[in-house]
Amino acid sequence: MRYSTDPADYEDYEDFTEREPRRARRRRFDDEPRPIRSGRLTEEAKALLENSKDDGPAEEDERYSSYPDAVPGPGPLPGWVLTEAAATDTELGVLKTGKEADVHLIRRALPGNERTSLLAAKRYRPPEHRQFHRDAGYLEGRRMRKSRELRAVQNRTAFGRNLIAEQWTIAEFAALSRLWQLGAPVPYPVQRHGTELLLEYLGDESGAAPRLAELRPDPGELDRLWAQLIEALTLLAEAGLTHGDLSPYNVLVHEGRPMLIDLPQVVELVVNPNGPAILERDVTNLARWFTARGRHVDIEQTTARLRAAAGMD
Structure with missing residues (x-):
């Protein structure tokens, strides 16, 4: 993994912080904007969460688990990870929004079985809504398999921005997998599917x-x-x-x-x-x-x- 060798790329750590009204402006330690949602569930999401315990997920909110088609997390698998193709995923609400990705709360359950788990789904946003403000240094030196892919990334076409999103997803999944195996305090990476990461949910039923x-x-x-x-x-x-x-x-x-x-x-x-x-x-x-x-x-x-x-x- 290579990054920019220009020290100027690392000088202005807060250049991309969204501007707030002057009276509310305080020093930030991160280059992400203040999240629109910061982890508390809405009353609607809490109701969905509570109802899904007793009655199962509503049909319109339910889909089959993508685990069988995804890149699985590292072993040994924690006991709470559901790998069965018959498991269903139910959307429960948005936990956090950001410049590059949104994080959603998912309940994965196995019909006819009491086993369930809550997961955080990190989804990189559509190309027209993303601002990969750190990708220049991040992507420098990374090789593309095809010259067409390299040109698309350099020109920031819609296709190229999708490739960038996928590279960020792959890189985060690989980093989490490696660190989790080292015993570092990181959420367990359950799976990677396209530009979506499913991660261990860190929180309780009131929020993250x-x-x-x-x-x-x-x-x-x-x-x-x-x-x-x-x-x-x-x-x-x-x-x-x-x-x-x-x-x-x-x-x-x-x-x-x-x-x-x-x-x-x-x-x-x-x-x-x-x-x-x-x-x-x-x-x-x-x-x-x-x-x-x-x-x-x-x-x-x-x-x-x-x-x-x-x-x-």
Whole structure:
């Protein structure tokens, strides 16, 4: 995996943040817009969820599981994953909207059986509605099998934008699969089907787990969260990786445990010439959030510790 070697590509981390009214403008740690939906289910979605437990999904909301036709997640499969072709998927509502993708809540159930699971379906948006603002550096150096595909991507035709979306989907699925097998705190990637990822749902029936940025933890909880994040970042560094786009907006806190999300741009620290700078940026984005809430973090010391874990010193 290669990225841009131009340091200017990494200087303005917040250039793509949507502009908010001046009185409401605050520093953001992420280059994504404030989500239109942030994880709470609508009353309609809650009703669908409750009714589907007792009566099964309504016919108009139901489709057969796509698992048999999809690329499956890594093994060993968690026991809650339903692989049967007879299973059905029911749409329950939108969890989050973003510039490149929307996340929907899905209930997968096996008719005549009590086994069910909730899944998060991450779907990249149609070409005319997508803004792949990070794809220039992300796609640099990636080889296309056909010159026609390369030209389409370079010219950003509808076909090319679809190829970009598929590459992001493939990359995120591969990154999640690798990290999950390493034991990193990431949602289990159930399957990839076209430009849709089905992931382990992190949350409960009232809505998705909150982002780290949404929390107001007390000092003790701040210490615990930081210790768990450092453990996760160390695990990645020992594998020669860093998240590449880490921020309090790309960390969910599920059952007291921080979980890393949005991972199509995982960086190989030694291979990528900008690896050290990207690692420091990941640390800085988290450290500033913790420091602002009273838990001081030494950015230089923490980065050095992770560099050492990656064998870079």
